[in-house]
Amino acid sequence: MLKAHSLSPEEILRILKTDRRGLSEEEAKKRLKIYGKNEIEEEEESLIKVFFRQFNNPFVYILFVASGISAYIGKKEDSLIILAIIFVNSLLGFFQEFRAITSLKALKKLTEVKTKVYRDGKLKVIPASELVPGDVVYIQEGDVVPADIRLIESVGLMVDESVLTGESVPVEKNADVVLPEDTPVYNRSNVVFKGTHVVKGWAVGVVYATGRQTEFGKISEKAKEKSPETPLMRALKKFSLAWMVIIFFLLSILFLIGIYQGRDIYEVLLLIVSELVSAVPEGLPLVITFTLVIGAIALSRRKVLIRYLPATETLGSTTFICSDKTGTITEGKLKVQEFFALNEKFLNLISALCNSSDGESGDPVDLALLRWLEENDIDWKKLREEYRTVKVFPFDTKKRYMAVIVEKEGKYYLLVKGAFETLSNFSEGISEELIKVHDVLAENGLRVLFFAYAEIPEPVEDIESLKLKPAGFVGFLDPPKEGVKEAVVNARRAGIRVIMITGDNLKTAVAVAKQTEIYREGDLAVEGKDLSKYSDAELYNLLKRVSVIARALPEDKYRVVKVLQEKGEIVAVTGDGVNDVPALKVADIGVAMGSGTEAAKSVAKMVITDNNLKVIVEAVRWGRIIVRNIKRAITYLLTTSFGEITLLSSAILMKLPLPLYPTQILWINIVTDGVQDKTFPFNKEEIDVMKEKPQKPEKVFLDKRLFLRFLTGGLFIGFINLILFKHLLSVYSYEVAVTITFTSMVVNQWAVGIQTVRDYPFFYKPWRNFQMNPYIFIGIFIGLILQLLAIYVFPNYFHAVPLSLEHWFYVILTTLSVFIFIEIRKLVFTIFSER
Numbered sequence: 001m002l003k004a005h006s007l008s009p010e011e012i013l014r015i016l017k018t019d020r021r022g023l024s025e026e027e028a029k030k031r032l033k034i035y036g037k038n039e040i041e042e043e044e045e046s047l048i049k050v051f052f053r054q055f056n057n058p059f060v061y062i063l064f065v066a067s068g069i070s071a072y073i074g075k076k077e078d079s080l081i082i083l084a085i086i087f088v089n090s091l092l093g094f095f096q097e098f099r100a101i102t103s104l105k106a107l108k109k110l111t112e113v114k115t116k117v118y119r120d121g122k123l124k125v126i127p128a129s130e131l132v133p134g135d136v137v138y139i140q141e142g143d144v145v146p147a148d149i150r151l152i153e154s155v156g157l158m159v160d161e162s163v164l165t166g167e168s169v170p171v172e173k174n175a176d177v178v179l180p181e182d183t184p185v186y187n188r189s190n191v192v193f194k195g196t197h198v199v200k201g202w203a204v205g206v207v208y209a210t211g212r213q214t215e216f217g218k219i220s221e222k223a224k225e226k227s228p229e230t231p232l233m234r235a236l237k238k239f240s241l242a243w244m245v246i247i248f249f250l251l252s253i254l255f256l257i258g259i260y261q262g263r264d265i266y267e268v269l270l271l272i273v274s275e276l277v278s279a280v281p282e283g284l285p286l287v288i289t290f291t292l293v294i295g296a297i298a299l300s301r302r303k304v305l306i307r308y309l310p311a312t313e314t315l316g317s318t319t320f321i322c323s324d325k326t327g328t329i330t331e332g333k334l335k336v337q338e339f340f341a342l343n344e345k346f347l348n349l350i351s352a353l354c355n356s357s358d359g360e361s362g363d364p365v366d367l368a369l370l371r372w373l374e375e376n377d378i379d380w381k382k383l384r385e386e387y388r389t390v391k392v393f394p395f396d397t398k399k400r401y402m403a404v405i406v407e408k409e410g411k412y413y414l415l416v417k418g419a420f421e422t423l424s425n426f427s428e429g430i431s432e433e434l435i436k437v438h439d440v441l442a443e444n445g446l447r448v449l450f451f452a453y454a455e456i457p458e459p460v461e462d463i464e465s466l467k468l469k470p471a472g473f474v475g476f477l478d479p480p481k482e483g484v485k486e487a488v489v490n491a492r493r494a495g496i497r498v499i500m501i502t503g504d505n506l507k508t509a510v511a512v513a514k515q516t517e518i519y520r521e522g523d524l525a526v527e528g529k530d531l532s533k534y535s536d537a538e539l540y541n542l543l544k545r546v547s548v549i550a551r552a553l554p555e556d557k558y559r560v561v562k563v564l565q566e567k568g569e570i571v572a573v574t575g576d577g578v579n580d581v582p583a584l585k586v587a588d589i590g591v592a593m594g595s596g597t598e599a600a601k602s603v604a605k606m607v608i609t610d611n612n613l614k615v616i617v618e619a620v621r622w623g624r625i626i627v628r629n630i631k632r633a634i635t636y637l638l639t640t641s642f643g644e645i646t647l648l649s650s651a652i653l654m655k656l657p658l659p660l661y662p663t664q665i666l667w668i669n670i671v672t673d674g675v676q677d678k679t680f681p682f683n684k685e686e687i688d689v690m691k692e693k694p695q696k697p698e699k700v701f702l703d704k705r706l707f708l709r710f711l712t713g714g715l716f717i718g719f720i721n722l723i724l725f726k727h728l729l730s731v732y733s734y735e736v737a738v739t740i741t742f743t744s745m746v747v748n749q750w751a752v753g754i755q756t757v758r759d760y761p762f763f764y765k766p767w768r769n770f771q772m773n774p775y776i777f778i779g780i781f782i783g784l785i786l787q788l789l790a791i792y793v794f795p796n797y798f799h800a801v802p803l804s805l806e807h808w809f810y811v812i813l814t815t816l817s818v819f820i821f822i823e824i825r826k827l828v829f830t831i832f833s834e835r
């Protein structure tokens with residue numbers, strides 16, 4: 001292992017066969033082949049492995065045994081059909097998983113971390129995964145360190161290494177030192193490690209380890225544990241277990257009764273096993289994952305990139321959105337709207353010189369000031385030539401001001417602009433009137449900056465001990481974004497509280513919050529510094545009424561998120577700077593802006609490429625639709641399984657011959673569930689999901705309606721087919737009766753599938769059924785062909801006989817009655833929920 005820290009920059013460049021201009025593209029490509037991608041994740045599973053994994057499942061084992069037994073006792077057709085069913089089922093599972101894998105890959109590509117690297121002497125932006133040892137990279141404030149890097153050149157570099165050390169105080173790094181070989185890893189101040197965040201400064205360095213060779217990679221190797229289960233998956237497990245226990249119990253009793261009645265033990269056993277296999281929704285976890293993936297893809301088209309898949313299911317449950325103001329709620333394009341001058345000369349001078357913009361790009365405040373000077377025919381470039389800048393105190397988000405010391409003709413001036421609350425503490429002549437002027441500007445929703453200056457004999461280090469003279473105020477207009485107000489109203493309807501957390505002044509923030517309806521009569525607005533007065537419990541109660549937190553620091557944001565979460569709230573929070581990383585990390589839904597720092601993006605669960613509160617609220621709506629689609633798939637699967645169980649158990653209890661053959665039960669599973677449940681992830685939604693209150697992910701399955709739906713539906717299907725079967729036995733031969741019942745069960749389940757697409761009755765705007773889910777009809781078409789093949793081409797294999805038109809009449813009759821039954825139930829449900 002290369003001891004990068006004990007080598008000088010020249011030595012390490014030589015050893016890695018590279019130089020300050022970086023590698024050539026060609027060389028980088030070669031090295032990528034040798035070293036592999038700069039990634040920590042497991043190697044991808046091969047497709048063949050994915051295919052064979054489908055067979056690695058207890059239910060498949062059971063079926064293999066069943067097939068073996070059938071062959072042993074001479075039922076060759078049954079044995080073959082069971083094998084075919086295992087194969088087809090696995091194939092269906094494989095295709096679904098294959099789609100999920102490829103979609104996930106595409107999603108991952110969208111959220112890749114980017115990095116700046118010198119290749120062929122030119123600085124380029126490439127995906128961090130393509131870095132190789134020997135690459136020379138450039139890192140700066142806000143970046144995620146993309147690999148383990150020996151610094152070659154650095155200026156004021158501070159790095160947050162908490163991902164590695166747990167220590168959140170940033171550490172200083174310096175290219176110029178060479179350290180002893182045995183320096184412990186985390187004292188190596190001339191190297192930076194993959195996964196850490198640059199808090200300040202910039203550096204150029206050479207990559208000496210990538211992927212799993214990095215310190216971060218080694219830790220992840222050690223702590224290789226499965227990612228924690230999501231609330232929904234946990235709930236699903238519990239639910240499935242309960243369902244399985246019930247099914248197992250019911251079927252065991254049926255088995256005993258069947259034996260007691262003197263039925264053929266092979267028939268009964270195979271029947272029970274087949275029903276067990278088809279009633280257990282073993283494909284459900286995959287259906288859920290698939291629904292989440294499809295949902296994430298739909299979101300990506302709406303400018304929302306999901307970085308952490310389970311966030312999709314949590315989204316819909318959001319109860320609080322804590323949002324930045326500038327850029328998310330407002331346009332973020334500032335324009336000087338009003339000013340108040342006590343000393344016009346200095347107001348202009350400060351605007352021109354206490355300014356970090358070059359007139360083209362830079363801080364929006366500074367850029368707006370230069371535009372404003374230009375509009376008033378003031379030549380700021382000339383002013384910058386006349387006055388020489390001696391020292392800059394860059395804008396500091398904590399202190400909230402920027403200052404410069406300039407010199408002209410041997411005289412020095414300190415020029416300052418920033419938050420009035422801070423600067424008034426060391427300014428003279430702050431009259432009541434001046435305060436009034438500030439407040440009036442702020443109450444109009446303007447971002448107000450205070451301008452002040454001092455004539456000084458010589459450059460100083462500590463400006464806060466001086467007494468500044470006021471030059472005036474400038475008020476910047478930053479209007480609310482389009483659609484924010486509607487989004488806030490929508491969020492409120494959906495039971496979500498929106499809190500604006502901003503660095504801006506309280507009055508300005510409240511004014512903007514009023515315009516967007518975030519703040520309403522009776523709400524509270526507080527300043528960040530006030531939060532420390534409250535205990536966590538008090539703060540939580542306060543937050544239920546607070547809609548604006550002004551002059552807030554990232555620490556305040558972090559605490560708010562923590563306090564809300566501890567009380568079980570589901571919190572979405574926005575952020576874009578390195579300082580926002582802790583809050584973004586702990587939040588249920590950390591939302592980073594596409595334009596934000598790589599550090600913020602790398603910890604956020606969601607990145608929005610169109611920075612607007614509207615987009616977040618829309619994502620919540622999608623989250624709810626996704627959860628509803630999961631519920632649809634579950635309702636469907638349970639209804640049909642319950643229908644089969646009802647039919648079988650009542651037939652056995654009534655001492656009738658068995659209404660279905662075991663292989664038929666397995667077949668039904670394929671031509672109904674197999675082709676239908678895969679279409680629910682694509683289901684659209686017409687119900688206004690934002691009308692409902694947020695539901696916890698773990699409560700998704702404890703839904704009264706879901707129970708009512710599958711219980712009533714299942715019972716109805718079971719009994720109607722029992723009646724049918726009983727009648728058929730008195731009219732036709734057993735083989736005909738069974739084939740009709742078999743087909744009836746299939747077509748009934750298709751009807752259930754169609755009816756599961758919407759909450760509204762089918763005949764209410766019937767074309768909508770096709771709009772909401774056209775795929776289910778395609779699925780049914782495939783199922784129909786398969787079923788026709790079974791009864792007309794391979795009837796012998798399915799204990800079936802080809803049906804005549806007269807027989808189909810029965811099938812249509814039961815299907816219609818099932819369809820109408822659900823239609824009436826929907827009618828009742830809709831009437832109830834409209835009330």
Ligand code: ATP
Nearest residue numbers: 324325326365397400401402417418419502503504
């Ligand atoms: P938001 O939540 O609205 O995005 P923020 O937290 O990003 O706000 P900052 O940009 O940190 O807010 O600004 C906080 C305060 O610092 C402003 O209200 C203003 O008083 C002052 N300020 C902002 N930009 C500058 C600047 N370029 N020069 C001097 N002071 C500034």
